[in-house]
Amino acid sequence: MANWATSITGVILGVCVLTSCATTEAPIYGGPASQAPVAEAPYRMDYQGWLTVDAYVNGEGPHDFIVDSGATITAAFANLAGTQQFQPANREPIQILGLSGARALPAYEIGEISVSGVSLTDHVGVILPDWDPPARPPQGVLGLDLLSRYKPLISHDERTIKLYDPAAIPDHNMEGWTSAPLIPLYTDDESRPLYQTVINIRGAEIPCIVDLGASGTVFNVSALRRMTGGVHINSSRRRGIRTGTRIQGIFDNPDIAASINIARLQIGQASWLDRTVIVYDAQIFRDMGINRGPFCLLGADILADRSVMLDFQNERIFIERRRRG
Structure with a gap:
């Protein structure tokens, strides 16, 4: 874990240098050269605020999988493993991170995981423990090992959720969209990065992991200190945190954190007004060295509010400026 701090800090500094790109407008997509998605899956908001899709595992299903851009690896929960014959994989354990720290979980040969015709084959992943009652666990987490192969548009x-070829010009109507940097965040022990962008709050630019697996947006205390206005501490509202992300909560260790009201936050030229977010210095933030400066997890409560596209190949996030209707 010690090497992670150096790697992550370097990337964060790179993002701050690139924040001048945050207001760059999206190119006009659509037209004669546009292409249809490779796959299209309906989603629903379930499990306390996660984007959930139907997945088939080794031909069986459908099973509920959380769409998680904050997970580098697709994983199954124990309740699904109980219906399958997953065999231990001949490799070292896989490290999975949560709010309360890291765990090395045994690797299993999960097999084929398919969503609307796109698949991970011969997949090796981990089995996550089910959440304790009364929480109802899903059956799996759909991570970046599948999502980053495509250009996902929510x-x-x-x-x-539409999955386009990485080089495709989407056929989706993107008039009135904006864009911002989507910068890979590498760690020393993983070849697949997470991705981050920049949130602007009253002039404070805060790098954030783009984390659809987080049902709430989480800022560290350093980020709170950087916010010079537009913030109201709501001491009477405290709530537990649980998310489906690799950074927090997949181990169902809810904790208590303060919630704050932010008058306005902005990504590119997309704005959100009067939003409630969480301030929490998670142990994993300290382990990774992120707590030394402002940082956040940008969760589904913000990202699922309007249409969003993640262009991993060109390292851009495209966002509908205003929610329609």
Whole structure:
């Protein structure tokens, strides 16, 4: 874990240098050269605020999988493993991170995981423990090992996730969209990065992991200190945190954190008004060295509010400026 701090800090500094790009407008997509998605899956908001899709595992299903851009690896929960014959994989354990720290979980040969015709084959992942009652666990987490192969577009109006070829010009109507940097965040022990962008709050630029697996947006205390206005501490509202992300909560260790009201936050030229977020210095933030400066997890409570596209190949996030309707 010690080497992670150096790697992550270097990337964060790189993002801050690139924040001048945050207001760059999205190119005009669509037109004669546009292409249809490779796959399109309906989603629903379930499990306390996660984007959830139907997945088939080794031909069986459908099973509920959380869409998690904060997870580098696709994983199964124990309740799904109980219906399958997953065999231990001949490799070292896989490290999974949560709010309360890291765990090395045994690797298993999960097999084929398919969503609307796109698949991970011969997949090796981990089995996550089910959440304690009364929490109802899903059956799996769909991570970046599948998502980053495509250009995912979450259509808020259509309630679908469209997966485009990475080099495709989407056929989706993107008039009135904006864009911002989507910068890979590498760690020393993983070849697949997480991705981060920049949130602007009253002039304070805060790098944030783009984390659809987080049902709430989480700022560290350093980020709170950087916010010079537009913030109201709501001491009467405290709530537990649980998310489906690799950074926090997959181990169902809810904790208590303060919630704050932010008058306005902005990504590119997309704005959100009067939003409630969480301030919490998670142990994993300290382990990774992120707590030394402002940082956050940008969760589904913000990202699922309107249509969003993650262009991993060109390292951009495209966002509908205003929620329709």
